[in-house]
Amino acid sequence: MLAKAMSLFLLGLVRLLTGAQARWYGCPPKAEQRIYFANHQSHADLVMIWAALPQELRSITRPIAARDYWTTSRLREWITTRVFNAIYIDRARTGEQDPLEPLVQALASGDSIILFPEGTRGHAEEPQPFKAGLYNLALRFPQVVLVPAWIDNVQRVMPKGEVVPVPILCSVTFGAPVALAPGEDRHAFLRRARDAVIALRNV
Amino acid sequence: MLSFLRSLTPSQQVGALFVSVFGLLAIISIAAFLLTFRTRSDARDESRHEELRNFRRLLGTSWFMVTVFWAAWAAGDLMGTLLFALIAFLALREFITLSPTRRADHRSLVLAFFVVLPVQFWLAATRHFDLFTVFIPVYVFLALPVASALGGDTQRFLERNAKLQWGIVVCIYGMSHVPALLLLDFSQRNFTGKGAFLVFFMVFVIQTCMVVQHLLTRRLRRPPSIPGVSSSFNWPCWAAGMAAGSLLGGALSFITPFTLGQAVGMAAIACAAGSLGHLVMKALKRDRGVPAWGPRAAVTGANGLLDRVDALCFGAPIFFHSVRWYFGA
Numbered sequence: 001m002l003a004k005a006m007s008l009f010l011l012g013l014v015r016l017l018t019g020a021q022a023r024w025y026g027c028p029p030k031a032e033q034r035i036y037f038a039n040h041q042s043h044a045d046l047v048m049i050w051a052a053l054p055q056e057l058r059s060i061t062r063p064i065a066a067r068d069y070w071t072t073s074r075l076r077e078w079i080t081t082r083v084f085n086a087i088y089i090d091r092a093r094t095g096e097q098d099p100l101e102p103l104v105q106a107l108a109s110g111d112s113i114i115l116f117p118e119g120t121r122g123h124a125e126e127p128q129p130f131k132a133g134l135y136n137l138a139l140r141f142p143q144v145v146l147v148p149a150w151i152d153n154v155q156r157v158m159p160k161g162e163v164v165p166v167p168i169l170c171s172v173t174f175g176a177p178v179a180l181a182p183g184e185d186r187h188a189f190l191r192r193a194r195d196a197v198i199a200l201r202n203v
Numbered sequence: 204m205l206s207f208l209r210s211l212t213p214s215q216q217v218g219a220l221f222v223s224v225f226g227l228l229a230i231i232s233i234a235a236f237l238l239t240f241r242t243r244s245d246a247r248d249e250s251r252h253e254e255l256r257n258f259r260r261l262l263g264t265s266w267f268m269v270t271v272f273w274a275a276w277a278a279g280d281l282m283g284t285l286l287f288a289l290i291a292f293l294a295l296r297e298f299i300t301l302s303p304t305r306r307a308d309h310r311s312l313v314l315a316f317f318v319v320l321p322v323q324f325w326l327a328a329t330r331h332f333d334l335f336t337v338f339i340p341v342y343v344f345l346a347l348p349v350a351s352a353l354g355g356d357t358q359r360f361l362e363r364n365a366k367l368q369w370g371i372v373v374c375i376y377g378m379s380h381v382p383a384l385l386l387l388d389f390s391q392r393n394f395t396g397k398g399a400f401l402v403f404f405m406v407f408v409i410q411t412c413m414v415v416q417h418l419l420t421r422r423l424r425r426p427p428s429i430p431g432v433s434s435s436f437n438w439p440c441w442a443a444g445m446a447a448g449s450l451l452g453g454a455l456s457f458i459t460p461f462t463l464g465q466a467v468g469m470a471a472i473a474c475a476a477g478s479l480g481h482l483v484m485k486a487l488k489r490d491r492g493v494p495a496w497g498p499r500a501a502v503t504g505a506n507g508l509l510d511r512v513d514a515l516c517f518g519a520p521i522f523f524h525s526v527r528w529y530f531g532a
Contacts (some may be wrong), residue, residue, distance in 0.1 A: 019296075070266065135307040159306050166312040 003021025003082035010056065010083065014051040018044075018157055018170040022052035025203050027147060029054050033112055035141075036061070037128040037134055037150040038172070039197055040059055040116035043069070044158050044165065045151050049114055050084055052172040062106055063114040066091050087113065091120070107141050117193070126198055130190040138180040138189070148175040150200035167184070173200040217399045220274050220458070224403075228266060235259050254421055261414060264511050269408060275385070276399045281328060284382040288324040290512060292316065296376035299511045301491050302366045307356030311347050311367055319343050320375050330528070335383060344368055349516040373484070376511070378517030380523040387526065401457045401526070406456070408448040408470040409477035409518045416444030417479060421527045432486045441478060448474035460530065473522040480517020484509070
């Protein structure tokens with residue numbers, strides 16, 4: 001109940017601040033199992049892409065949140081677990097545990113996920129090189145559709161180090177799905193996926 | 204008929220005004236809708252349909268504005284002011300989106316959105332009209348560069364501050380004069396509680412001026428007078444629009460505290476400010492390389508709001524101050 005109210009409040013807030021527009025260019029919003037992968041420049045990215053998805057997709061799509069940031073306060077933890085239904089991931093690799101394990105579980109149980117393959121927030125215009133996670137998931141779940149997305153303008157809403165967001169219109173552009181070709185090399189695939197994200201900037 | 208209208212209370216009169224405006228709009232809209240059924244056989248019909256489409260878009264804007272004003276009036280003074288504050292907020296959001304800011308501007312932007320805007324509208328709602336008039340041009344204009352300077356980034360300092368101050372003047376200062384007009388009191392002229400008539404007068408004459416100008420531009424196809432700024436603007440059509448707006452102002456003088464001549468003059472002032480302000484905003488858009496405000500493609504309803512209200516943002520402060528200055532209200 002409280003989580004529902006919080007999610008409505010956050011949706012309203014994000015729409016008021018950013019417009020939260022979704023632009024579907026390469027594929028329609030459809031309830032199939034998908035991995036959305038996008039550029040990452042701000043903590044607000046997660047909220048932004050979550051708010052841009054239509055209601056019926058939002059409930060079956062789980063964002064990935066970095067455990068070290070999103071569990072530091074009770075409120076953040078509550079929001080990520082109860083409102084976003086997020087999957088935590090450890091950015092600092094500890095021992096032999098596979099960091100992709102929680103994602104594999106979520107995908108195996110039929111959920112869609114939102115992934116930021118750069119691993120961390122970038123500052124530059126173009127996203128940093130993608131990490132291998134996207135390739136490994138694509139290899140293990142060939143039936144899941146990989147949808148690139150470009151999040152525009154969000155870094156202006158809340159630059160690193162600021163706490164008060166400023167209202168600026170942002171949009172999330174979803175592009176045509178990318179598929180892993182049979183026998184495709186990891187680097188070639190990651191470069192292609194990154195290019196697909198960058199290409200959406202000028203759609 | 205007129206004596207019956209005079210016997211009504213001010214709010215009943217305003218209500219009757221809105222009923223007649225909605226009725227008029229409905230008739231025009233239905234007529235425009237029926238015209239779309241005409242079959243198209245040649246190129247001339249095709250261009251006429253294109254014209255009709257444009258006209259219906261303009262009608263949509265008029266519906267939007269009349270509905271907003273009706274809601275503002277019906278909801279009472281406070282809600283009305285809040286409504287215009289929200290419009291100013293959305294318009295400024297569009298303006299800032301298209302005027303890229305630097306990281307160091309963040310604090311100034313926070314000030315603009317969350318301090319300047321609420322304070323300005325609060326001053327309007329509480330009728331502190333003296334401070335309301337100077338708050339942004341004097342205090343904010345000196346305070347914002349201080350906030351920017353404290354940010355420590357001097358690159359393109361003047362340009363960045365100018366952008367932000369322009370956004371504030373057009374979107375916050377201009378828009379805040381609409382509710383202020385609603386609250387303006389001419390007690391000595393037996394005009395208490397009829398501020399809505401003034402707002403209606405101003406909006407109606409500005410909108411008429413723009414519509415006439417637009418329709419004539421389509422029909423006459425004169426070469427543009429200022430091709431660098433607008434591909435359609437030309438002086439003869441502008442003058443015709445001005446004349447239409449001013450004459451309408453004279454015809455509406457019975458709902459205002461003005462005499463016939465004063466009403467024509469006030470309408471001319473409002474039309475000139477509104478239509479030329481629209482031109483200024485077009486120049487700003489051209490500079491940014493976009494046909495309309497909002498992100499590249501308009502997807503949600505909030506986009507292009509500034510296109511709809513920019514004439515008002517320029518017309519309202521000038522109309523407000525000339526009324527106050529002339530009548531000492």
